[in-house]
Each structure stands twice: as structure tokens, then as C-alpha cells.
Amino acid sequence: MPLFWLILAVLGLASVGYVLGRRRALQSAGGDSRKLHSLPSYYGFNAALKSAVPALLLLVVWLLAQPLIVNNTVSELIPDSAVPESSSRGLIMAEVRRAAEGLENAVAAGLMTEEFAGNAGADVEEISQRLKDAGQIVTSEITQPVMRAAQHYRAMNTTGGRMMSVAVLLLALVGCLWGLREVAPAFRARNVVENGIRALLIAAASIAILTTIGILLSLVFNTIEFFRLYPAWDFFTGLNWAPSFSGRGGSSDLGVIPLLWGTFYISIVALAVAVPIGLFSAIYLSEYASKPVRAVAKPMLEVLAGIPTIVYGLFALLTVGPLLMKVFGSDGLGWMQAGTAVMTAGLVMGIMLIPFVSSLSDDIINAVPQTLRDGSYGLGATRSETIRQVVLPAALPGIVGAILLAASRAIGETMIVVLGAGAAARLSLNPFEAMTTVTAKIVSQLTGDADFASPEALVAFALGMTLFVITLGLNILALYIVRKYREQYE
Amino acid sequence: MYDTTSEKDVDQKTIKFSARKVQVFYGDTHAIKDVDVDIEDKTVTAFIGPSGCGKSTFLRCLNRMNDTIDICRIEGDIRLDGEDIYDRRVDPVQLRAKVGMVFQKPNPFPKSIYDNVAYGPRIHGLARSKADLDQIVERALRRGALWDEVKDRLHAPGTGLSGGQQQRLCIARAVATEPEVLLMDEPCSALDPIATAQVEELIAELRRDYSVVIVTHSMQQAARVSQKTAFFHLGNLVEFGETGNIFTNPEDKRTESYITGRIG
Numbered sequence: 001m002p003l004f005w006l007i008l009a010v011l012g013l014a015s016v017g018y019v020l021g022r023r024r025a026l027q028s029a030g031g032d033s034r035k036l037h038s039l040p041s042y043y044g045f046n047a048a049l050k051s052a053v054p055a056l057l058l059l060v061v062w063l064l065a066q067p068l069i070v071n072n073t074v075s076e077l078i079p080d081s082a083v084p085e086s087s088s089r090g091l092i093m094a095e096v097r098r099a100a101e102g103l104e105n106a107v108a109a110g111l112m113t114e115e116f117a118g119n120a121g122a123d124v125e126e127i128s129q130r131l132k133d134a135g136q137i138v139t140s141e142i143t144q145p146v147m148r149a150a151q152h153y154r155a156m157n158t159t160g161g162r163m164m165s166v167a168v169l170l171l172a173l174v175g176c177l178w179g180l181r182e183v184a185p186a187f188r189a190r191n192v193v194e195n196g197i198r199a200l201l202i203a204a205a206s207i208a209i210l211t212t213i214g215i216l217l218s219l220v221f222n223t224i225e226f227f228r229l230y231p232a233w234d235f236f237t238g239l240n241w242a243p244s245f246s247g248r249g250g251s252s253d254l255g256v257i258p259l260l261w262g263t264f265y266i267s268i269v270a271l272a273v274a275v276p277i278g279l280f281s282a283i284y285l286s287e288y289a290s291k292p293v294r295a296v297a298k299p300m301l302e303v304l305a306g307i308p309t310i311v312y313g314l315f316a317l318l319t320v321g322p323l324l325m326k327v328f329g330s331d332g333l334g335w336m337q338a339g340t341a342v343m344t345a346g347l348v349m350g351i352m353l354i355p356f357v358s359s360l361s362d363d364i365i366n367a368v369p370q371t372l373r374d375g376s377y378g379l380g381a382t383r384s385e386t387i388r389q390v391v392l393p394a395a396l397p398g399i400v401g402a403i404l405l406a407a408s409r410a411i412g413e414t415m416i417v418v419l420g421a422g423a424a425a426r427l428s429l430n431p432f433e434a435m436t437t438v439t440a441k442i443v444s445q446l447t448g449d450a451d452f453a454s455p456e457a458l459v460a461f462a463l464g465m466t467l468f469v470i471t472l473g474l475n476i477l478a479l480y481i482v483r484k485y486r487e488q489y490e
Numbered sequence: 491m492y493d494t495t496s497e498k499d500v501d502q503k504t505i506k507f508s509a510r511k512v513q514v515f516y517g518d519t520h521a522i523k524d525v526d527v528d529i530e531d532k533t534v535t536a537f538i539g540p541s542g543c544g545k546s547t548f549l550r551c552l553n554r555m556n557d558t559i560d561i562c563r564i565e566g567d568i569r570l571d572g573e574d575i576y577d578r579r580v581d582p583v584q585l586r587a588k589v590g591m592v593f594q595k596p597n598p599f600p601k602s603i604y605d606n607v608a609y610g611p612r613i614h615g616l617a618r619s620k621a622d623l624d625q626i627v628e629r630a631l632r633r634g635a636l637w638d639e640v641k642d643r644l645h646a647p648g649t650g651l652s653g654g655q656q657q658r659l660c661i662a663r664a665v666a667t668e669p670e671v672l673l674m675d676e677p678c679s680a681l682d683p684i685a686t687a688q689v690e691e692l693i694a695e696l697r698r699d700y701s702v703v704i705v706t707h708s709m710q711q712a713a714r715v716s717q718k719t720a721f722f723h724l725g726n727l728v729e730f731g732e733t734g735n736i737f738t739n740p741e742d743k744r745t746e747s748y749i750t751g752r753i754g
Contacts, residue, residue: 290560371597375660377558379610379667380587389609394600 006059006165010172014052017176021047024183038190046189047179049196055172062164070160074153078145092146099150100157102131219468222461229455230254235462241425243445243456254459256466258425262435263467266346266421267410269431273350274410275403278357285358286365287387298362305355309415316348316420328432336432338422343431345420349413356406364398365391397482404478408471414439438463503530506671506701507552512566514547514556521547525566525727527720529671534693534702536716536733538709540748543722545705549673552703553589554582570671587614590669594676596656598648598663603640606648606659607631610667626666634662635692654685661692672696674704678711690715709749713737721745 018041025043029035036043075093083089106112112130127147183189227235230252238255281301285294321339328336328343336343368391376386392399414437422434423444445460452458507529514522522544529535529552537545547556554575556562568575575585587610598606607627610616617623627644631637636658640651648659657677664672674693678686693715696702706712712719713733720730721744729736729745740746 369597371593371595372599374555374558374591374593375597375599375663376609378553378555378586378591378593379613379664380583380585381609381613382583385613389613390599 003063006168007056009169010052010055010059013055013169013172013176014048017047017051017179018044020176021045021180021183024180025185025189028183029185036185037188038193042189042193043183043187045193046182046196047176049193050179051172051176053196054175055168058171059164059168062167066157066160066164070153070156073156074149077149077152095146096149096153099131099146100153103127103150103154106131216468219461219465222458223465226455226458226462229458235459239427241441243459252456254455256438256463258427259436259438259441259463260466261427262342262417262421262425263411263437263439265342265431265435266349266417266437267407269342269346270349270353270410270413271403271407273347274353274357274406277350278354278406279361279399281354282358282361282365283387283392286362287383287391298359301355302359303355304352305359307352309352309413310419312348312352313415313419316344316416320344320348321420324432335430338434340420340422340434341432342421342435345417346431348420349410349416352413352416353406353410356409357402360402360405361395361399364395364402367398368394397484401478401482404474404481408474408478411437411467411471411474412439413437414443418443438467442467503533505529506531506570507703508569508572509548509551510567512548512551512564512568514544514551515563515565516547516559517561521725522551523725525722527727527730529701529703530718531670531701532697532699533718534697534704534716535718535720536712537703537705537720537722538707538712538748539722539728541707544725545720545722546675548722549675549703549705552671552673553586553591555586555591557582587667588669589671589673590664590667592657592660592664592672592674592677595680596653596660598651598656598659600647600649602645603631603648603651603659604644607663607666609663614667616667630662630666631659633665633692633696634658635688635695636662652685654681654688657681657685657689658692661689661696665696669700671701671703674702676705676707679707686711709737721748723748 022040022044025036025040026033033040071093074096075089078089078092078096083092103112107114116127235254235256237257238253239257240253240255241258243252243254285298285301289297317339321341321344324341324344324347325336325339326332328334329339330336372390372394373386376390381389417437417440421436421440423436423440424434425441426433426435428435442460442463445457445463505528507527509525509527509529512522512525513520525544525548527548537549539545550556551564551568552570552575556564564576570585570589573580599609601609604627607630608617608623611623611626617626628637628641631640636655639655640646640659648656651659657680661672661674661677678689681689690711693702693704704712704715716733718731719733719736721728721736721740721742723744729740729742731741736745737749740749
């Protein structure tokens with residue numbers, strides 16, 4: 001039974017369970033719903049939940065497990081001798097799947113009978129010829145083991161699918177009957193449904209957490225794999241970043257320090273731009289601006305946060321870079337060789353971060369209670385004295401938190417670096433030189449036809465892990481500072 | 491009722507604030523209507539009245555705190571020592587240094603106790619040296635009846651004190667700038683009875699040097715601490731006079747109803 005209809009059937013059973021459960025509940029109370037523990041619809045929902053949830057869960061698990069089991073069994077059927085020297089078992093299995101698919105389509109199109117497609121004794125050449133006639137793509141001549149495996153694969157999938165339909169429908173039916181059996185005036189359907197809903201919410205929350213854990217684990221395992229191929233000491237202390245391009249040379253220098261330095265340097269420049277501008281605009285918006293100005297200016301500033309970073313990258317490449325070249329380039333002071341430099345990327349990234357700093361700081365400054373300002377004004381302080389000596393100290397922990405959050409954004413930024421800072425990994429103090437960051441290198445190591453088993457590709461995971469640890473540390477530090485030094489105001 | 495001793499008493503005292511025909515508008519709302527009042531030096535004047543009657547609003551006119559509210563508009567004449575405080579030449583910041591204010595909720599700054607008290611003197615440059623400042627802080631804290639409790643932890647945060655201590659810290663902070671008038675907007679409404687008693691004792695002390703204006707919801711408090719009482723109702727100043735007279739022999743029906751608990 002196709003999946004769509006199967007799901008629909010389960011949902012249909014659930015709705016039948018709802019209607020029957022409701023009716024049965026009313027009947028059991030003699031038509032007087034006041035005698036029931038819960039509202040009649042709760043009895044209906046109880047039956048519906050019991051029929052749909054376990055059945056759909058089983059469906060999901062089955063859909064995940066069946067391909068694994070079938071693949072393993074079929075893979076064992078192919079003898080080692082059938083795997084050519086130049087190929088691998090994985091490629092053969094792909095061929096098996098293709099052939100099985102071809103058979104399926106041919107049968108569906110009516111060009112082949114079911115018996116013929118499943119006939120274990122059928123002539124291989126005849127089958128592949130008929131597959132070709134049917135317009136099914138068969139890459140090479142199908143060999144005997146592949147054909148047998150494909151037939152087996154197809155048979156297993158068909159029976160598996162049938163078994164799944166039966167099992168799921170059966171489970172739905174059992175659940176439905178169970179829910180209906182429970183109906184009695186004293187049964188606390190309301191509480192049971194409440195628990196069911198709670199379980200649903202927990203499941204939604206755990207999916208997010210499990211995904212995070214999954215991402216983390218994939219990073220960890222690949223990083224471990226990388227450190228098996230490349231010494232960790234060289235990675236963390238290496239002053240040179242020079243991956244060999246062939247990917248098989250084995251003579252790559254993969255030192256992370258130049259990349260970390262680039263990341264750090266560009267982030268510092270970005271923060272040096274973003275923090276004063278963002279903070280000052282936050283102070284203006286929250287303390288000086290009149291309501292109409294604020295109503296216009298704040299959303300305008302926040303529009304900056306909505307611009308995709310690739311657009312900022314273009315801005316860096318086409319506007320800021322050439323502008324800096326005019327001043328610091330060979331025509332001007334002669335410090336700059338090309339438009340792509342730490343300065344270019346840092347300035348543009350700083351502009352990108354302004355709304356982060358200003359918007360968060362503005363909220364934090366607004367959260368400082370008016371009574372503190374009144375207290376200061378009441379002592380004869382001016383507005384700027386009040387801001388400097390009362391409002392900002394009170395808001396400082398939150399502002400530090402905002403800055404650290406902006407810093408972790410800066411560290412994770414990629415597109416502006418790719419377009420604005422160049423691709424050369426370099427340890428230099430000159431901000432007008434091209435440098436690159438960890439993120440930009442992750443992109444360049446994984447794009448192109450990289451062999452995913454080589455250290456040159458796997459290093460990306462180690463870089464990602466390093467970055468993850470750094471930004472995680474920054475975020476934890478930010479949270480810690482905000483919590484520890486936050487003044488408690490009602 | 492005419493009493494010669496009280497008239498003599500009044501004559502001895504100079505008038506600090508004199509307000510004539512004061513009107514306050516919040517947008518379209520007419521919050522204060524035609525208020526005339528004279529506030530004497532070295533006297534505690536209490537403003538009483540039901541919530542929303544305009545007593546806090548009027549108090550905030552006296553040090554131009556209402557300037558910080560955009561929609562607020564003030565008409566009429568308020569003079570401090572004969573000088574119009576709403577005159578163009580008067581800097582509200584300077585005025586507020588002369589007319590200190592203590593608020594309803596204790597609002598110590600997120601700084602140490604010492605820095606809280608030293609805030610005003612530092613801003614106005616009242617201390618010539620560190621020793622001078624230390625002295626000012628100590629004197630203010632002693633006046634605020636807080637010195638003995640905090641002298642060993644002057645550098646602990648002011649927010650760590652108890653509610654009553656915080657309010658006394660705020661009073662000490664206001665006193666440290668050497669104001670001429672002290673405005674108090676329900677200074678005891680967030681305090682327990684013991685802390686209230688301490689603050690009231692302090693107000694009686696402060697009266698020797700300052701003119702104190704206190705807004706209060708508690709009629710007992712007004713009776714205990716003040717010499718003059720003004721009763722506000724719906725933005726009007728209904729009655730103003732000796733505290734004893736107001737509470738024992740009010741002239742206006744509304745005052746009588748309020749103090750006997752029939753309205754408000």
C-alpha cells in the first residue's frame with residue numbers, strides 16, 4: 001500500500017476512534033455528560049491518540065530500518081568475486097538498486113509480467129534487453145549476481161512494504177479498540193489526553209536537542225578521524241597553512257594558528273567599528289531620541305540586520321575595498337596591495353554588527369528603571385552625567401553580553417571574509433594585508449572535488465570543531481557575565 | 491479660629507517657595523488647577539489627598555522634574571526665594587541641586603554606599619580633596635541616621651542594604667548636595683513600620699536645617715511629622731494651613747470627609 005494511503009488510513013482509523021469514543025462515552029453515562037469524569041470529546045481524543053500515535057511511530061521506525069536491513073542482506077548475497085577490481089561494493093550495490101528500480105518501473109508500465117521479473121531462472125541477457133526496450137536505463141550489462149541481487153532486493157522490499165502496511169494498520173486498530181475499551185464514566189480521559197499532549201511537546205523539544213547532539217557528534221567523530229591522519233600537535237601549533245591541492249600529496253601543512261589569527265584580527269576590527277557606533281546609537285535612541293524619531297530610526301537600524309551577508313560581501317568587494325585602495329593603496333599611502341584586506345572585511349563586518357550591538361543594548365538600557373534616572377536628575381545631574389554614571393553602569397553587564405554575542409557572530413562570519421579579506425592564510429600585523437579566517441577555509445577545503453577521506457578535507461571538521469568550542473565558550477562567558485552582574489530590578 | 495502664637499510663629503519664618511495660580515497639563519488632562527501655596531523654611535509641609543489628586547505632580551513642579559516628561563506643560567508662577575524657577579535663565583539642573591528629592595521607592599544607584607552618597611558632591615564639585623569628600627559623605631550618612639550601620643562597609647553595594655536602609659541612603663544622598671529644600675514623594679510607602687519610624691524621626695531632624703515637603707498617603711504620618719498640611723482633591727488645593735487645624739477643625743467639607751475616611 002503506498003505510504004500516502006497508509007497514513008491516510010491510520011488517520012481515518014483515528015477519526016473513527018474519536019467519533020466512536022465520544023459516542024460510547026455518552027452512552028455509558030446514559031446521555032448525561034455531567035456523569036462523566038471528562039468532557040465526551042476527551043474520550044474521543046483518547047481513542048484517537050492511542051490509535052494514531054503508536055502506529056505512526058512504528059511507521060517511521062520501519063521506514064528507517066527497512067532499507068538498512070534489506071541493504072545488508074542483499075549485500076551479503078553478492079560474492080566477493082562479483083566485485084571487480086576497479087570497483088567497490090558500494091558501487092555494485094548502487095547498480096543493484098538501479099536494476100531493481102528498472103524492474104519495478106518495467107512491471108508498472110506493463111512491459112514485463114510480475115512472474116518474469118521475479119523469475120530467478122530467467123536469462124540475464126533477456127531481462128537486460130527487455131529493460132532497455134522498456135526505456136529503463138541500465139548502465140552496463142547486468143551480470144548474473146547483480147540481477148539475482150536486484151530480484152532479491154525487489155522481493156524483500158515488496159514483502160517488507162506489505163508487512164509494514166499490515167503491522168501499522170493492525171497497531172492502529174488495536175490502539176483504537178484499546179482506547180474504546182477504556183471508556184467508562186470513571187475513566188480520567190482528560191488527564192490521559194493531557195499526558196499525551198505533554199509527551200508530544202517533549203518530543204518536539206527533544207528533536208531540537210537531539211539534532212544539536214547529532215551535529216556535535218558528527219563533528220567530533222570526523223575530527224577524531226582527522227587527528228588519526230594528521231598530528232593534533234601540528235594542527236594546533238602549526239604556523240603555516242598550506243594544504244596540497246592534489247589531496248593525495250600528504251605533504252600539507254595544516255596549522256590552524258594563521259587562520260585563528262585572521263579570524264581574531266578581523267573580528268577585532270569589526271568590533272572596534274561596531275561597538276562604539278552601536279553603543280552610541282543605542283544611547284541616542286533610548287535616552288535622547290523623541291518617540292517619533294525612535295519609531296522610525298530603530299526599525300531602520302534593524303533593517304541592517306536583515307541584509308544577507310553575501311550582499312555585505314559585495315559591498316566590501318565593490319565599494320569599500322576600492323575606496324580604501326584610493327586612500328591606502330599605491331596611489332595614496334602605499335600600504336595596501338589589493339582591495340581585499342583585513343581592513344575591508346573588518347569595516348564591513350563592523351557595519352553588519354551595528355544593529356546587533358545597538359538593538360540589544362537599546363533594550364538593555366531601556367530596562368534600567370526610570371526611578372534610577374529620576375534619582376540622578378533629582379540630585380541635579382545632567383542627562384549625560386546620568387547616562388555615564390548611572391545608566392551605563394547599571395546596563396553594563398547586559399551590554400558586555402551583547403558585545404560578546406556580536407563577537408561570536410563576527411567569528412562565525414564567512415561570506416564577507418571570502419569576498420572582502422582574500423584567501424591567503426597569513427600571520428601578519430598589517431591590517432591592509434589580505435588574510436583569511438577559519439570559516440572561509442572550511443568552505444574552500446570542502447568545495448571542489450575533495451576526497452572526503454583525505455586530511456585536506458577532514459581538516460574542515462577539526463576547524464569547525466575549534467570554532468564551535470570558541471564560540472560556545474564566548475556564549476557561555478556572555479551568559480555568565482549577564483547572570484552574575486545583573487542588578488535585580490522589579 | 492485665630493491664634494496669636496501661631497501667627498507669630500509664621501511671621502518668624504521666611505517663605506521658601508511661593509506658588510501662584512499654578513496649572514499643570516498632561517496633554518489634554520488638566521492635572522493641577524489654580525494652586526496657590528507658600529512653603530516655609532525650616533518647616534515640614536505635608537501634601538495629602540486621594541490618589542491621582544495631583545499632589546505628587548505639584549511636588550515635581552517644585553524642582554522641575556516634570557521637565558523630563560514631554561507632554562507635561564506648566565503655567566503660573568513658582569518662586570524660590572523670590573526667583574521664578576521657570577524663568578528662562580534658570581538652569582533646571584542647578585535648581586535640582588538646590589531642591590533635593592527623595593522618591594517613593596528607594597532607588598540607590600548600582601554603586602557602593604560611598605559612591606551613592608558622593609555622587610552629588612562629585613557632580614557639583616563640592617569637595618576639594620578626597621579627605622573633604624570623605625567628610626561630606628560621613629556627615630551626610632550621619633544626618634541620614636545610617637552612619638553607624640554602614641561605616642564598616644562603605645564600599646559594599648548600596649543595593650545590598652535593606653529597604654529602610656536604602657531609603658535612608660537615598661535621603662543621605664539627597665542631603666549630601668546641601669540642598670535648601672528637600673522634596674519627599676511618599677518616602678515611606680515601601681517601608682515597614684519600624685523603618686517608617688526611623689525615616690520619620692529623620693524628617694523631624696532634617697527640619698532644623700531644611701524646608702521639607704512630603705507627599706504622603708498616611709494621614710497619621712502627616713499629623714506626626716508636619717507643621718503645615720495641604721489637602722489636594724481632583725487637582726485643586728482644597729485647604730492649606732496648620733496641621734493641627736486641618737486635622738481637628740477643617741474648614742472645607744471635603745477635607746473633613748477625607749480625614750474622617752468618608753472619601754479617598
